[in-house]
Amino acid sequence: MTREREERLALLTRLEWLRLLGVDALPRGRADAASRREPPLTAVVPGDTARGAAVPGGTIRQRGTGVGARAPAGHAASARPVVQAGLFGGSVEVEGAGTARVRGRDRGAEPAGSPLASVRAPEAPDPAAALRLIREEIGDCTRCGLCRKRTHIVFGVGSASARLMFVGEGPGADEDLKGEPFVGRAGQLLTKIIESMGLKREEVYIANVVKCRPPENRTPLPDEIGTCSPFLFQQVQAIRPRVLVCLGTPAAQTVLGTRETITRLRGSFHDQDGIRIMPTFHPAYLLRNPAAKREVWDDMKKVMAELKASG
Numbered sequence: 001m002t003r004e005r006e007e008r009l010a011l012l013t014r015l016e017w018l019r020l021l022g023v024d025a026l027p028r029g030r031a032d033a034a035s036r037r038e039p040p041l042t043a044v045v046p047g048d049t050a051r052g053a054a055v056p057g058g059t060i061r062q063r064g065t066g067v068g069a070r071a072p073a074g075h076a077a078s079a080r081p082v083v084q085a086g087l088f089g090g091s092v093e094v095e096g097a098g099t100a101r102v103r104g105r106d107r108g109a110e111p112a113g114s115p116l117a118s119v120r121a122p123e124a125p126d127p128a129a130a131l132r133l134i135r136e137e138i139g140d141c142t143r144c145g146l147c148r149k150r151t152h153i154v155f156g157v158g159s160a161s162a163r164l165m166f167v168g169e170g171p172g173a174d175e176d177l178k179g180e181p182f183v184g185r186a187g188q189l190l191t192k193i194i195e196s197m198g199l200k201r202e203e204v205y206i207a208n209v210v211k212c213r214p215p216e217n218r219t220p221l222p223d224e225i226g227t228c229s230p231f232l233f234q235q236v237q238a239i240r241p242r243v244l245v246c247l248g249t250p251a252a253q254t255v256l257g258t259r260e261t262i263t264r265l266r267g268s269f270h271d272q273d274g275i276r277i278m279p280t281f282h283p284a285y286l287l288r289n290p291a292a293k294r295e296v297w298d299d300m301k302k303v304m305a306e307l308k309a310s311g
């Protein structure tokens with residue numbers, strides 16, 4: 001498939017998804033790789049799934065579409081239902097072990113419910129075993145279109161008992177080739193940040209919202225995030241870090257279930273299911289805007305203080 005055709009298909013998919021949500025005006029958004037991450041992005045929200053997108057443990061049904069699809073057989077049967085708010089208001093029902101609803105019409109308001117609290121890790125003797133089960137469940141995943149161009153599924157790396165976890169948006173070219181998150185230039189900067197905090201990279205856990213590289217490093221589409229993010233939530237629940245640092249707008253929006261941008265979210269903790277969430281700028285943004293390093297360091301100082309205070 002040519003690149004032009006691929007971009008056209010991605011655009012058509014997105015327009016169809018917006019139409020299904022009843023959106024009558026397009027959001028401002030940017031698709032180019034160079035400008036994809038920070039802060040103006042407002043359109044990516046967790047669980048804004050295309051019609052009937054399958055999630056671990058159940059079915060997502062977008063209100064008003066009348067469609068739904070059962071999750072594939074054997075697909076993360078241990079996961080509890082994911083309850084997500086629809087973009088621009090609206091609601092999404094998730095049916096599985098139970099049915100729940102999230103409603104909301106106030107654009108920009110925090111949706112009720114915690115995406116993290118809606119998911120549980122698989123039952124396992126310890127966090128490392130739970131992570132292995134999640135990875136096995138992902139398998140050679142073809143649940144969303146990102147499978148087509150990937151080299152490796154980039155699951156996550158680090159300590160299964162980490163007290164500090166970092167979450168980015170998705171793998172880039174270096175990560176796709178190596179199968180490990182945050183190994184390119186932005187990853188090297190993240191490693192420096194971690195070491196500046198007095199930690200080693202292997203002492204924390206690092207993962208992404210989507211496990212496969214979006215073509216041309218574009219921002220993952222809402223249906224891709226909706227399909228893949230339950231695996232991230234399971235990873236978080238397996239590890240149960242004291243602090244989860246969300247790197248950039250898509251990661252923060254996915255974990256917090258909000259439409260707010262990173263500029264609004266960063267700088268303070270947001271508690272979700274007993275985990276302290278600190279959104280901050282993505283290292284790739286810092287490479288383009290070195291002046292923002294000071295704000296990230298301010299955020300990391302709060303993270304260090306929290307880790308110290310919690311023993």
Ligand code: SF4
Nearest residue numbers: 141144147211212228
């Ligand atoms: S991004 Fe996630 S859901 Fe999509 S193919 Fe990769 S592992 Fe599967």
